[in-house]
Amino acid sequence: MSPLPPKKDYIGAMTPMPVKASCAISVRNLRVKYGEREILHGVNFDVPAGETMVILGGSGSGKSTLLRTLVGLERPSSGEIYIMGKEFANISEDERDELRKGIGMSFQSGALFGSMTVGENVALPLQEHTDLDPSTIEIMVRLKLDQVGLSGFENYMPAQLSGGMKKRAAIARALSMDPQVLFFDEPSAGLDPIIAAGIDELILKLKRAFKMSIVVVTHELASAFLIADRMIVLDKGVIVADATTDEMKNSTQPRVRQFLDRVPEPEVTGEIDYLQMLTGDIPPIRQ
Amino acid sequence: MAFTDSIGAATIDGLAYVGGLARLTGGAAKAVFISPFQGKRFHMSRAIHQAMAVGVEALPITSLISFFIGAILAVNAAYELRKFGALHLVASAVAVSMTRELGPLMTAVVVIGRSGSSFAAEIGTMKVNEEIDAMETMALEPISFLVAPKFLAMILMVPCLTAWADFMGVLGGGAFGLAAASFTWGSYIQATLEALIAHDILTGLLKAMFFGLVITAVGCQEGFSTGLGSEQVGRSTTSAVVKSIFAVVMVDLVSTTIFYLTAPR
Ligand SMILES: Nc1ncnc2c1ncn2[C@@H]1O[C@H](COP(=O)(O)OP(=O)(O)O)[C@@H](O)[C@H]1O
Ligand SMILES: [Mg+2]
Numbered sequence: 001m002s003p004l005p006p007k008k009d010y011i012g013a014m015t016p017m018p019v020k021a022s023c024a025i026s027v028r029n030l031r032v033k034y035g036e037r038e039i040l041h042g043v044n045f046d047v048p049a050g051e052t053m054v055i056l057g058g059s060g061s062g063k064s065t066l067l068r069t070l071v072g073l074e075r076p077s078s079g080e081i082y083i084m085g086k087e088f089a090n091i092s093e094d095e096r097d098e099l100r101k102g103i104g105m106s107f108q109s110g111a112l113f114g115s116m117t118v119g120e121n122v123a124l125p126l127q128e129h130t131d132l133d134p135s136t137i138e139i140m141v142r143l144k145l146d147q148v149g150l151s152g153f154e155n156y157m158p159a160q161l162s163g164g165m166k167k168r169a170a171i172a173r174a175l176s177m178d179p180q181v182l183f184f185d186e187p188s189a190g191l192d193p194i195i196a197a198g199i200d201e202l203i204l205k206l207k208r209a210f211k212m213s214i215v216v217v218t219h220e221l222a223s224a225f226l227i228a229d230r231m232i233v234l235d236k237g238v239i240v241a242d243a244t245t246d247e248m249k250n251s252t253q254p255r256v257r258q259f260l261d262r263v264p265e266p267e268v269t270g271e272i273d274y275l276q277m278l279t280g281d282i283p284p285i286r287q
Numbered sequence: 288m289a290f291t292d293s294i295g296a297a298t299i300d301g302l303a304y305v306g307g308l309a310r311l312t313g314g315a316a317k318a319v320f321i322s323p324f325q326g327k328r329f330h331m332s333r334a335i336h337q338a339m340a341v342g343v344e345a346l347p348i349t350s351l352i353s354f355f356i357g358a359i360l361a362v363n364a365a366y367e368l369r370k371f372g373a374l375h376l377v378a379s380a381v382a383v384s385m386t387r388e389l390g391p392l393m394t395a396v397v398v399i400g401r402s403g404s405s406f407a408a409e410i411g412t413m414k415v416n417e418e419i420d421a422m423e424t425m426a427l428e429p430i431s432f433l434v435a436p437k438f439l440a441m442i443l444m445v446p447c448l449t450a451w452a453d454f455m456g457v458l459g460g461g462a463f464g465l466a467a468a469s470f471t472w473g474s475y476i477q478a479t480l481e482a483l484i485a486h487d488i489l490t491g492l493l494k495a496m497f498f499g500l501v502i503t504a505v506g507c508q509e510g511f512s513t514g515l516g517s518e519q520v521g522r523s524t525t526s527a528v529v530k531s532i533f534a535v536v537m538v539d540l541v542s543t544t545i546f547y548l549t550a551p552r
Contacts, residue, residue, distance in 0.1 A: 068420075071424045072423070072424070073420050073423060073424065097426035097428075098426070100423075100424060100425065100426040101426050103424070104424075105421070105424040107417045107420065107421055108417070109416055109417050111416055111417035111418050111420065111421035112418075112421075113413075113418055113421075114412070114413075114416065114418070115409075124425070124427070125425045125426075125427070128328065128425075128426075128427055129426065173425075177425075
């Protein structure tokens with residue numbers, strides 16, 4: 001159980017803020033446990049509507065747990081989550097399913113349904129949640145695949161796609177219900193740098209073209225600075241920095257500078273450890 | 288103390304497991320029989336697809352196995368009956384044991400091997416690949432989407448397969464009757480029909496329906512409880528087969544006892 005870091009190491013608000021209606025996501029005092037072990041120790045942050053928030057942090061810092069809680073796959077032990085102004089954490093499964101139609105999630109592995117074609121994967125949410133006729137759905141599927149640069153791949157099985165194409169197909173599926181909020185878990189993990197850059201471009205395009213609010217979990221610094229409007233840094237279940245990308249870039253705080261300039265420092269402890277992990281000194285292990 | 292503790296813990300685990308099966312079955316039954324009347328969609332095309340896989344594709348192997356089981360029953364019955372010069376009773380012995388017990392049981396074994404294991408493998412793979420999580424974030428209910436179609440297919444197709452297995456078993460017994468006892472096809476079928484009463488056939492088919500139900504529940508539950516990592520899928524599949532066989536035998540024991548107590552005398 002790590003306490004909040006000393007004030008000087010922390011940029012951004014430390015105390016819970018009131019929930020603003022203009023925020024796509026507001027998280028207040030969020031605590032999440034697996035069994036007896038608490039993973040997130042009271043997390044607070046806001047994602048302004050139409051902006052991209054990147055959650056940085058080393059392996060095991062609780063990034064995936066935070067993302068899974070935001071989309072309702074884990075129940076918090078306490079705290080609140082507001083998505084588009086509506087409480088999301090403490091509601092019934094049916095109410096939650098209603099709100100889920102307005103969000104899209106792209107999983108690290110893609111999580112495409114292996115027994116369905118790419119087209120069927122993208123069509124599924126539309127078939128299940130709308131009364132659109134098959135020909136309309138077909139057109140929408142083509143449109144979504146077009147948006148992610150996968151036109152003509154409707155009839156491929158997921159197993160026939162490369163890693164980057166799987167990611168794109170998964171994004172197309174996440175887009176199928178025209179969500180207002182999109183979540184990405186490690187979008188460029190396991191991809192070569194050129195393919196990963198393509199995914200970054202796509203995320204930028206989605207934000208600009210569709211004014212979507214986007215939350216991305218990543219440990220890739222370069223990618224984070226390219227796509228983020230705001231960043232939070234998570235360490236051992238506590239937010240140690242919450243700032244705009246420019247604030248992070250121009251920060252004069254020694255630790256942030258060290259992190260951004262990738263200065264190795266052998267004797268550091270605490271949050272610098274994860275920063276080194278971010279810079280690639282210690283390869284993060286996926287949980 | 289430690290011994291009683293571990294018995295207590297095992298009992299609680301067992302009850303929790305059965306509770307999980309009940310929850311899955313209840314959820315699936317609701318999705319099949321109630322939700323469609325509340326305006327929710329039932330995945331009929333998926334159920335038909337499952338019915339083909341569970342039932343139709345299992346016909347050849349079920350036919351073969353039940354034919355031989357029928358013949359084996361006839362041989363075993365003849366071994367005893369000939370001591371009393373009662374070989375003409377072979378037909379009724381085969382008919383009764385096949386319809387009451389071995390038709391449903393052998394069909395269940397085939398279905399466990401083909402379908403119960405594949406349910407666990409399919410759902411387990413989806414679990415490992417985060418597909419189940421993906422479904423939930425898309426507001427799709429895994430129970431109504433994955434389990435309900437299997438549930439409907441199984442409670443319909445396992446009794447159908449069993450009826451066919453009963454028939455093939457009688458043919459297998461007949462083949463022996465013709466070859467080794469002085470039956471003709473006509474007299475064998477005649478003797479079979481005289482021996483069979485509706486109660487035997489119906490209880491067998493009802494039992495088969497329960498078998499279908501528990502095989503679905505165990506297979507799906509093993510799939511959903513698959514841990515992280517693809518090697519866990521193999522573990523789930525194996526354990527689905529073993530636990531299903533055990534569950535089928537338990538259901539068999541209970542239902543046979545109930546049928547015995549309620550049988551017309
Ligand atoms: N399903 C789970 N059950 C128990 N502990 C878990 C589970 N998932 C993750 N954890 C633990 O929670 C901590 C945070 O994990 P995670 O959120 O995956 O971190 P990150 O994504 O930042 O690497 C880790 O110590 C991990 O072992
Ligand atoms: Mg992770």
